[in-house]
Amino acid sequence: MSLSKRALLARMAVGVGMLAALLVVSPGIGSQRGLVAWSDAWRARLGLPMDAARLLAKPGVDRDGDGRVDEAERAAYARTAVSIGFDFRLARSLLALTVGATLAICGAAFQVLFRNPLASPYTLGVSSGAALGAMIAIRLALHEHLMGVSLTTLPAFAGGLAVVGVVHLFARGARRWTSNEMLLSGVTLGMFCSAMILLLQFLSNERLAFEMIRWMMGSLDTVTHARSVSLLPFVVPAAALLVFLSPAMNQYRMGDELAVSRGVNVRRLQRLIVLACTLATAAVVAQCGPIGFVGLIVPHLAALVVGRDCRVLLPASLLGGAAFLIACDWLGQSAMGWVGALTGRQLAGSILPIGVVTAVVGVPMFLVLLTRRTTSL
Amino acid sequence: MSNQEDHGSALMRVRSVRFGYAPQRDTVGPVSVEVEARQVWAILGANGAGKSTLLKLMAGLLPARSGDIELLGRPLNAWSPRERARCTAYLPQHAPSDMPISALDVVLLGRHPFRALNFFESAEDHGIAEASLVAAGLPGFSTRALATLSGGEARRVHVAACLAQQPRLMLLDEPTASLDVKHQLEILGVVERRVREGGGAAVIVLHDVNLALRFCTHALLLAEGRVAGIGEAGDVVQPEVLQAAFDMPFSAATTQGGASWLVPEIQQNAEPRG
Numbered sequence: 001m002s003l004s005k006r007a008l009l010a011r012m013a014v015g016v017g018m019l020a021a022l023l024v025v026s027p028g029i030g031s032q033r034g035l036v037a038w039s040d041a042w043r044a045r046l047g048l049p050m051d052a053a054r055l056l057a058k059p060g061v062d063r064d065g066d067g068r069v070d071e072a073e074r075a076a077y078a079r080t081a082v083s084i085g086f087d088f089r090l091a092r093s094l095l096a097l098t099v100g101a102t103l104a105i106c107g108a109a110f111q112v113l114f115r116n117p118l119a120s121p122y123t124l125g126v127s128s129g130a131a132l133g134a135m136i137a138i139r140l141a142l143h144e145h146l147m148g149v150s151l152t153t154l155p156a157f158a159g160g161l162a163v164v165g166v167v168h169l170f171a172r173g174a175r176r177w178t179s180n181e182m183l184l185s186g187v188t189l190g191m192f193c194s195a196m197i198l199l200l201q202f203l204s205n206e207r208l209a210f211e212m213i214r215w216m217m218g219s220l221d222t223v224t225h226a227r228s229v230s231l232l233p234f235v236v237p238a239a240a241l242l243v244f245l246s247p248a249m250n251q252y253r254m255g256d257e258l259a260v261s262r263g264v265n266v267r268r269l270q271r272l273i274v275l276a277c278t279l280a281t282a283a284v285v286a287q288c289g290p291i292g293f294v295g296l297i298v299p300h301l302a303a304l305v306v307g308r309d310c311r312v313l314l315p316a317s318l319l320g321g322a323a324f325l326i327a328c329d330w331l332g333q334s335a336m337g338w339v340g341a342l343t344g345r346q347l348a349g350s351i352l353p354i355g356v357v358t359a360v361v362g363v364p365m366f367l368v369l370l371t372r373r374t375t376s377l
Numbered sequence: 378m379s380n381q382e383d384h385g386s387a388l389m390r391v392r393s394v395r396f397g398y399a400p401q402r403d404t405v406g407p408v409s410v411e412v413e414a415r416q417v418w419a420i421l422g423a424n425g426a427g428k429s430t431l432l433k434l435m436a437g438l439l440p441a442r443s444g445d446i447e448l449l450g451r452p453l454n455a456w457s458p459r460e461r462a463r464c465t466a467y468l469p470q471h472a473p474s475d476m477p478i479s480a481l482d483v484v485l486l487g488r489h490p491f492r493a494l495n496f497f498e499s500a501e502d503h504g505i506a507e508a509s510l511v512a513a514g515l516p517g518f519s520t521r522a523l524a525t526l527s528g529g530e531a532r533r534v535h536v537a538a539c540l541a542q543q544p545r546l547m548l549l550d551e552p553t554a555s556l557d558v559k560h561q562l563e564i565l566g567v568v569e570r571r572v573r574e575g576g577g578a579a580v581i582v583l584h585d586v587n588l589a590l591r592f593c594t595h596a597l598l599l600a601e602g603r604v605a606g607i608g609e610a611g612d613v614v615q616p617e618v619l620q621a622a623f624d625m626p627f628s629a630a631t632t633q634g635g636a637s638w639l640v641p642e643i644q645q646n647a648e649p650r651g
Contacts, residue, residue, distance in 0.1 A: 005497045247496055251489055253476070257469040261436055262542070263462030263490040308477060311496065 008312060015319035019097070022326050026093035027085030030333045031351065035059065041085025044078040095220050095228040095287075096329045096354075097322040100294050102235045102284045104321020105314050106277040107295025108302070109242050112249045112310060113273045114179040120296040121281040124186035124274065125163040127290035128193035130282055133159025134289075135200045135212050152215070153286045160282030163189050164274065218289035218355030220329055231283050238280035239318060245272060246310035253310070291325070291355045293362030298324050300369050325358070332357040387411045387450075388546050388578045389435060394444035396434055405430045405602045407444060412546065417572050418580040419589035419610060422599035423623050428582045429470055429550050431599065435580060436467040436548045448546070462490035466544035470551055470582075474523060474531035481519035484509050487538035506541050512567050513537035514560060528555040536564055540571065547571070547579040553588065561585070565592040586627075586639050590614045598622050614639060 027045075028038020035058055043050050055061050055069045061077050062069060069077075106121035114123065122128070133155035167185045197216075201209045248269050251259040256266050285291075301324075302316040332352035340346055395406030405427035412418055420428045433439045435446060437453050446453040448464060456464075466487065487509070488502040498506075510518055513533040523531055536552050547568060553561040565581070569592045572579050583589050589596050589610055596613035598606035600622040606613040616627040616639065626642040 008497070247489065247492070251486055253478075254473055254483070254486060255469065255471075257433075257436075257438055257467065258472060258486075260438055260458065261462060261465070261467035261469075261548075262486065263457075263459035265458055309482070 008315075011306065011312065012315055012319075015316065019319055019322055022323055023090070023093060023097070026326065026330075027090050029330045030084075030089045030092070031337060036081045036084045038085070040081050041089075044081035045086060047078075050074065050078075091225050091228070092220050092329060093326050094225065095231075096325040098228045098231050098235055099220070099284050099288050099291060100298070100321040100323070100325025101239070101318045102231070102280045102321070103291065103295035104298035104302070104317040104324070105239050105242055106281050107321075108299035108310075108314050108317040109249070109273050109277055110295075111299055112253060113270060114183055115253070116179070116183065117300065118296070119183070120292075121277055122190070122285075122290065122292075122295065123183060124167050124278065125190040125193065126160040126278055126281045127285050128190035128197075129163030130156040130160035130285040131216060131290055132193040132196050132200075133157070133162075134215050134286070135197050138208055138211050138215065139200050139204055141208070156286035157282050159193075160285055161278060163193065164278045164282075168274070214353070215289050216355070217353035218291035218358075220288060220325075220354050221351075227287055231287060234283035235280050238276040241272060241276045243311075243314050245269060246314050249273075249310040249314075253308075289355065291358055293358045293366070294321050294325055294328075297362045297366050297369070301365070304369070325354070328357045328361055329354055331361065387413050388448070389580075390447040390450075391435065392444050392446070394431075394434055394446060395442045396430060396439055397442060398430075403442070403602055405434065405599075406442070408597075408599075408602075408604055409444075410597055410607065412578050412580060414576050414578055415572060416578045416595055417569055417593045418578070419593040419596040420580060420582045420599065421584075421586060421589055421596055421613070421619075421622070422605070425601075426599040426622070427602040428599055430602075431597075432467075432548050432550050432580065432582055436465060437461060438467070459490050462542070464544055465546045465548060466539040466542035468535055468539050468547075468549040468552055470554070472532075472535040474526070474528060476523050478523050479519065480510060480515065480521050480523060480526070480534045480537075481506055483523055483534050484538045484541050487541035490542065505543070506537075509537040509541040510534070512540055514563050514567075529557060529560060532556060533560065533564060536567075540567070543575075545577040547577065547581075549579065549581045551582050551584065553583065553585065561588060562591075568592070586614050586619060590637070590639070 024042075025038045027041035028036065040050070042048075052069045052074075055074065055077060056067070058077070061073060063073055063076070103121050107119070110119040110121055110123055111117055113119070134152050136159075137152040137155040164186075166189060167182060170185050171182055197212070201212050204212065248259070248264045251262050251264045252266065252269055259266050259269075281295075298321040299313065299317045302320045303313055305320075306312045306316045332354055335352050335357070336350045389410075389412040391408060391410045391412075393407040393409050395403045395408075397403040397405075408431060410418070420431060422428050430439065434441055435453075437446075437456070437458075440454070448456060448461065453461070481503075484506040485498055485502060488498055488506065491502070492498060507519065510516065513536050515530065515533055515537060518526070518530070518534070523534060526534065532552070532555055536549070539547055539549065549568065552564055552568070556564060565588055568579050568581065571577065581589075581593065583593075593610045595608065596606070596610040597604065598613050598618060605622040606618040612618075616629055619627045619639065623641075627639050628642055630638050630640050632638055
């Protein structure tokens with residue numbers, strides 16, 4: 001493919017720069033925007049002086065009501081600003097970055113693997129298996145933490161791996177592993193898991209059932225950076241492996257026979273893609289629930305911008321997915337505030353579930369893409 | 378690749394190879410053939426005679442049931458896929474033609490086995506790819522999307538990718554399919570010239586026995602998977618040999634230019650249609 005090192009690095013630098021810009025402003029975006037703007041958060045974090053008049057205008061800063069901001073009030077505000085801006089908002093954005101990047105690059109890889117534009121990271125049933133694992137944990141009321149890992153996360157991760165393992169068992173043997181058979185067995189097992197989830201919800205009381213439904217909507221709620229950090233051991237190697245495999249994936253797109261004749265080990269390529277995507281996706285879903293549409297839509301959006309050369313498409317999906325989910329999360333945090341302003345009610349505190357936002361944003365985008373899809377370059 | 382020198386002149390040696398898709402039944406075989414440098418082989422035969430299967434066996438895409446195949450004196454299955462890809466290029470009968478990918482990018486994929494770090498292609502790769510497009514009769518097609526090309530043009534793009542791979546042995550499954558007469562001659566001319574000048578060899582599955590006669594030094598005629606004729610093209614492409622394999626009579630005709638041409642005898646006593 002016509003791609004020079006310089007062109008790739010230049011494009012990636014632009015993408016990384018845009019993502020970095022998102023992260024720079026992210027401490028200022030979320031609910032309670034009036035209290036902590038991004039400049040306030042950074043000033044507080046870096047210990048820069050803050051404008052007294054500006055601070056005075058913010059609600060709750062002038063605690064003793066004497067019309068001045070004294071040193072204690074200034075320090076208290078700085079603590080609040082750092083806490084809201086970095087421990088809450090930036091941590092959330094970093095989690096959204098990790099999750100969105102993972103889902104999008106895995107989605108792009110699966111669309112190549114199955115040679116199917118409708119494939120997503122969930123196609124082999126990872127999300128359904130993870131959901132079933134999490135539902136069982138919730139049903140059994142496992143709220144403990146084991147060595148810092150929530151006991152909902154572990155069964156979810158195991159469930160995701162188990163479903164793909166079963167699909168893989170079916171795919172073994174002497175017969176060729178065609179992508180359609182893989183796809184169908186994954187979809188079927190996913191349906192089975194969904195039925196089991198419904199059964200579990202039916203057998204649960206209202207409180208547990210609501211907890212289950214809430215889990216299924218996906219969530220980026222976080223109070224520390226630990227959640228995104230715990231994903232990194234799965235996500236970083238998987239993304240690196242996928243990018244490393246991208247030249248072989250370009251060959252694979254042209255069909256098995258051409259790929260083999262050009263020195264690609266097709267069976268190994270398929271297995272490595274499934275392995276990398278399954279581990280990374282299962283880790284993400286176990287932490288945040290099955291957040292939909294990122295892995296389906298972002299690769300298509302990325303392909304519109306950078307083309308379908310996997311060497312560019314995979315990194316571009318990674319960056320695009322990160323940006324997409326950060327933006328959707330901001331929307332989810334702000335949307336209820338806007339609705340509240342329109343209806344005159346106090347709704348600013350609540351946050352829309354991220355899975356709902358990605359679907360609401362993603363579905364129209366995808367339908368537009370479908371109708372405008374062209375076969376030219 | 379020092380072991381390339383001690384195998385005599387045979388690029389590929391096929392010894393009593395058998396293969397079958399269904400158990401107990403052989404689709405191909407036993408077939409034995411030796412492809413030497415500067416030879417252009419045609420694989421001829423009726424539909425379902427096992428031509429493409431034999432070519433896939435030679436390309437290492439299918440495992441032989443029995444017998445063995447050697448490439449440059451070394452068993453084919455002892456080669457790593459990448460090493461093998463540096464010596465042989467394969468054109469499948471059905472290569473994708475409806476993808477949003479530029480013609481140059483398709484051809485550059487043929488350079489894949491030679492990339493050191495396997496990630497970026499060099500200026501040399503670009504030069505080879507452009508030259509291959511020109512050789513395949515597609516100058517100025519670099520930026521055209523494969524999906525917007527005609528069937529014959531897309532076919533030639535894939536042939537160009539095989540040329541760009543610069544193989545010792547070219548294995549082409551119907552490179553002339555869906556090409557017009559002029560481009561059939563041009564493409565086979567390019568392959569023949571590449572073999573004659575480069576010292577490699579080519580094995581080509583063909584349907585047109587006359588093209589085999591024009592461009593190939595040798596021919597292998599298959600009938601129901603078995604060898605019905607093998608040897609120099611002029612000896613195999615003969616009316617009586619072809620008649621047995623295709624189950625229809627052929628006769629030789631001479632054109633005004635003096636070229637010998639084989640034509641099927643069409644039964645004139647058939648009922649007129651309508």
